[in-house]
Amino acid sequence: xxxxxxxxxxxxxxxxxxxxxxxxxxxxxxxxxxxxxxxxxxxxxxxxxxxxxxxxxxxxxxxxxxxxxxxxxxxxxxxxxxxxxxxxxxxxxxxxxxxxxxxxxxxxxxxxxxxxxxxxxxxxxxxxxxxxxxxxxxxxxxxxxxxxxxxxxxxxxxxxxxxxxxxxxxxxxxxxxxxxxxxxxxxxxxxxxxxxxxxxxxxxxxxxxxxxxxxxxxxxxxxxxxxxxxxxxxxxxxxxxxxxxxxxxxxxxxxxxxxxxxxxxxxxxxxxxxxxxxxxxxxxxxxxxxxxxxxxxxxxxxxxxxxxxxxxxxxxxxxxxxxxxxxxxxxxxxxxxxxxxxxxxxxxxxxxxxxxxxxxxxxxxxxxxxxxxxxxxxxxxxxxxxxxxxxxxxxxxxxxxxxxxxxxxxxxxxxxxxxxxxxxxxxxxxxxxxxxxxxxxxxxxxxxxxxxxxxxxxxxxxxxxxxxxxxxxxxxxxxxxxxxxxxxxxxxxxxxxxxxxxxxxxxxxxxxxxxxxxxxxxxxxxxxxxxxxxxxxxxxxxxxxxxxxxxxxxxxxxxxxxxxxxxxxxxxxxxxxxxxxxxxxxxxxxxxxxxxxxxxxxxxxxxxxxxxxxxxxxxxxxxxxxxxxxxxxxxxxxxxxxxxxxxxxxxxxxxxxxxxxxxxxxxxxxxxxxxxxxxxxxxxxxxxxxxxxxxxxxxxxxxxxxxxx
Amino acid sequence: xxxxxxxxxxxxxxxxxxxxxxxxxxxxxxxxxxxxxxxxxxxxxxxxxxxx
Numbered sequence: 001x002x003x004x005x006x007x008x009x010x011x012x013x014x015x016x017x018x019x020x021x022x023x024x025x026x027x028x029x030x031x032x033x034x035x036x037x038x039x040x041x042x043x044x045x046x047x048x049x050x051x052x053x054x055x056x057x058x059x060x061x062x063x064x065x066x067x068x069x070x071x072x073x074x075x076x077x078x079x080x081x082x083x084x085x086x087x088x089x090x091x092x093x094x095x096x097x098x099x100x101x102x103x104x105x106x107x108x109x110x111x112x113x114x115x116x117x118x119x120x121x122x123x124x125x126x127x128x129x130x131x132x133x134x135x136x137x138x139x140x141x142x143x144x145x146x147x148x149x150x151x152x153x154x155x156x157x158x159x160x161x162x163x164x165x166x167x168x169x170x171x172x173x174x175x176x177x178x179x180x181x182x183x184x185x186x187x188x189x190x191x192x193x194x195x196x197x198x199x200x201x202x203x204x205x206x207x208x209x210x211x212x213x214x215x216x217x218x219x220x221x222x223x224x225x226x227x228x229x230x231x232x233x234x235x236x237x238x239x240x241x242x243x244x245x246x247x248x249x250x251x252x253x254x255x256x257x258x259x260x261x262x263x264x265x266x267x268x269x270x271x272x273x274x275x276x277x278x279x280x281x282x283x284x285x286x287x288x289x290x291x292x293x294x295x296x297x298x299x300x301x302x303x304x305x306x307x308x309x310x311x312x313x314x315x316x317x318x319x320x321x322x323x324x325x326x327x328x329x330x331x332x333x334x335x336x337x338x339x340x341x342x343x344x345x346x347x348x349x350x351x352x353x354x355x356x357x358x359x360x361x362x363x364x365x366x367x368x369x370x371x372x373x374x375x376x377x378x379x380x381x382x383x384x385x386x387x388x389x390x391x392x393x394x395x396x397x398x399x400x401x402x403x404x405x406x407x408x409x410x411x412x413x414x415x416x417x418x419x420x421x422x423x424x425x426x427x428x429x430x431x432x433x434x435x436x437x438x439x440x441x442x443x444x445x446x447x448x449x450x451x452x453x454x455x456x457x458x459x460x461x462x463x464x465x466x467x468x469x470x471x472x473x474x475x476x477x478x479x480x481x482x483x484x485x486x487x488x489x490x491x492x493x494x495x496x497x498x499x500x501x502x503x504x505x506x507x508x509x510x511x512x513x514x515x516x517x518x519x520x521x522x523x524x525x526x527x528x529x530x531x532x533x534x535x536x537x538x539x540x541x542x543x544x545x546x547x548x549x550x551x552x553x554x555x556x557x558x559x560x561x562x563x564x565x566x567x568x569x570x571x572x573x574x575x576x577x578x579x580x581x582x583x584x585x586x587x588x589x590x591x592x593x594x595x596x597x598x599x600x601x602x603x604x605x606x607x608x609x610x611x612x613x614x615x616x617x618x619x620x621x622x623x624x625x626x627x628x629x630x631x632x633x634x635x636x637x638x639x640x641x642x643x644x645x646x647x648x649x650x651x652x653x654x655x656x657x658x659x660x661x662x663x664x665x666x667x668x669x670x671x672x673x674x675x676x677x678x679x680x681x682x683x684x685x686x687x688x689x690x691x692x693x694x695x696x697x698x699x700x701x702x703x704x705x706x707x708x709x
Numbered sequence: 710x711x712x713x714x715x716x717x718x719x720x721x722x723x724x725x726x727x728x729x730x731x732x733x734x735x736x737x738x739x740x741x742x743x744x745x746x747x748x749x750x751x752x753x754x755x756x757x758x759x760x761x
Contacts, residue, residue: 049745
């Protein structure tokens with residue numbers, strides 16, 4: 001134990017959630033937990049392996065960056081989870097699971113009693129068993145049936161119908177009639193059927209909800225910190241931290257190198273390079289000086305600047321895009337899920353059928369009691385047990401298979417829409433390309449030069465230095481020992497190595513366009529040029545070919561300059577639209593949608609946000625901006641673009657299975673319903689057919705397990 | 710009949726016990742980290758104080 005933490009009451013220490021996507025084995029768990037526990041200031045760490053995150057209990061003095069660093073020292077990359085409250089996603093699943101457990105308990109016990117009745121219990125014993133069943137079933141229906149009753153009521157009060165309406169009516173009528181049967185000592189009570197129905201349907205509901213939770217947690221875990229505020233300079237020249245919400249026009253923000261701007265503004269002091277990729281999608285840093293306008297979300301790369309705030313909060317360019325996204329997303333919410341579309345046809349059919357059989361048997365003169373019994377049998381037999389499981393069972397198996405491949409699908413509707421797309425549009429920077437510069441000619445560096453380059457690159461946060469550092473570290477280069485390392489804003493890093501002046505910085509003479517993606521390594525008088533490029537994702541070309549094999553025509557819509565997009569378009573053989581503002585991208589998609597195309601948008605930047613929201617379906621890489629990840633239907637991890645193809649293929653396979661499941665459910669009804677109408681269905685037959693059809697549907701869905709291979 | 714009078718309450722009681730146990734384990738967070746639980750059994754406890 002460490003002494004400082006022991007002095008505090010453990011319960012009063014703050015807890016911080018960190019997401020660690022990289023853990024994958026038992027060794028990682030113990031390494032993280034034991035390693036963090038030995039870090040001064042950290043009292044305890046508990047890993048949740050399923051969610052790939054760790055809860056750290058620590059002293060209040062430790063801030064998030066230090067915790068991330070502590071995890072970093074253990075060899076893992078950690079990301080702070082923005083708001084722990086967003087992780088309380090399991091509430092709905094948990095309610096459903098409890099209802100499921102109660103229904104499971106009840107259906108097993110009622111079944112126990114029913115089996116004795118079916119095998120010939122009579123008279124007092126049968127009555128006793130019916131009464132016992134009623135005593136178990138009625139509270140269970142009241143408790144476990146709530147999710148259905150609530151949803152059905154909501155649908156009815158909005159004057160439309162969904163799957164839950166026939167379910168609720170069926171269950172309530174069945175329970176009421178069975179209770180009546182029990183009171184009048186009748187031979188048939190359907191308590192077992194009613195409770196089993198709830199049990200199976202809750203199973204489907206639970207699967208659906210678990211799938212949504214899992215994806216939501218996965219995406220939330222990827223959310224990164226954006227600028228939560230800024231250091232503001234007051235008249236007296238003192239600086240203080242102001243939250244982004246409280247920034248006001250006219251304030252002067254001090255923005256250090258490596259910080260993101262928290263508001264729009266005009267530079268009043270300093271010159272620096274800016275990474276505007278969040279807004280424009282352009283990968284090349286832009287150099288801006290006094291009087292230039294800068295936007296919130298822009299990353300200040302290499303020199304401290306002072307910015308006079310011109311727009312904050314809802315007035316910033318980012319907020320404009322967010323509004324556009326919200327509007328574009330509304331079309332998506334109009335999509336009707338397959339199960340609900342089926343319910344629209346199904347519910348009226350079932351109710352008509354039940355009403356008709358009641359009327360028919362009344363006319364036949366069997367009396368209202370017998371006729372009602374048959375009508376209820378029709379209702380319970382047609383109750384969409386298999387239908388209720390058909391969609392969620394298939395989708396959760398598919399989503400599980402996709403998750404193993406690093407594709408997080410947000411919900412079932414996303415899978416349904418993905419299956420239908422027939423046109424694909426790609427953003428360039430960060431989507432077709434990796435979105436980060438990669439050095440192209442480090443192989444030419446000698447051993448000592450590489451060591452010096454690594455030593456210099458480690459001292460800077462400039463993206464080119466970072467890229468160089470990553471590449472050299474991957475090659476296991478040992479950094480040279482340097483003295484007097486200094487970063488010179490606007491130029492680069494200088495230092496001394498064995499008495500010689502060394503530097504890594506902006507090339508002395510080169511045309512403006514090139515200079516941003518090249519650095520010069522100087523050792524004494526010897527200079528070498530290191531060039532970088534934003535490389536294509538390794539299998540981009542392959543993916544485009546496979547997409548066209550799947551019947552999807554691809555295209556590029558990019559906010560970047562035509563000259564930057566052209567090589568990519570040429571390499572992939574795609575048509576490209578360039579220099580597009582977020583609104584232009586949105587318009588392009590709207591035009592295609594009006595023409596009847598179902599557009600799959602693949603993009604990452606904030607500037608793609610509206611387009612991602614407007615696309616019929618959308619995918620974003622995990623490197624995407626928060627906004628992009630939030631609106632996309634699925635997020636994929638890793639450098640490969642393959643997941644786009646895999647996601648579509650699996651989505652289509654899922655739709656196939658769902659359709660098969662519907663056929664199975666309908667075939668079952670085609671056999672069972674005439675029997676029910678004919679009055680031949682006893683509680684035994686109802687129970688058998690219901691569980692039989694459900695099992696078949698689930699078994700069919702399990703075939704999707706290997707679909708992502 | 711007397712057999713039934715004893716056996717049915719026992720059966721229901723056992724079932725309820727199982728249900729209660731499930732609720733308890735759900736509340737105490739035993740279903741929070743299913744994969745982790747499977748992994749933890751492989752960890753050799755090195756720290757002698759066995760903290761955390």
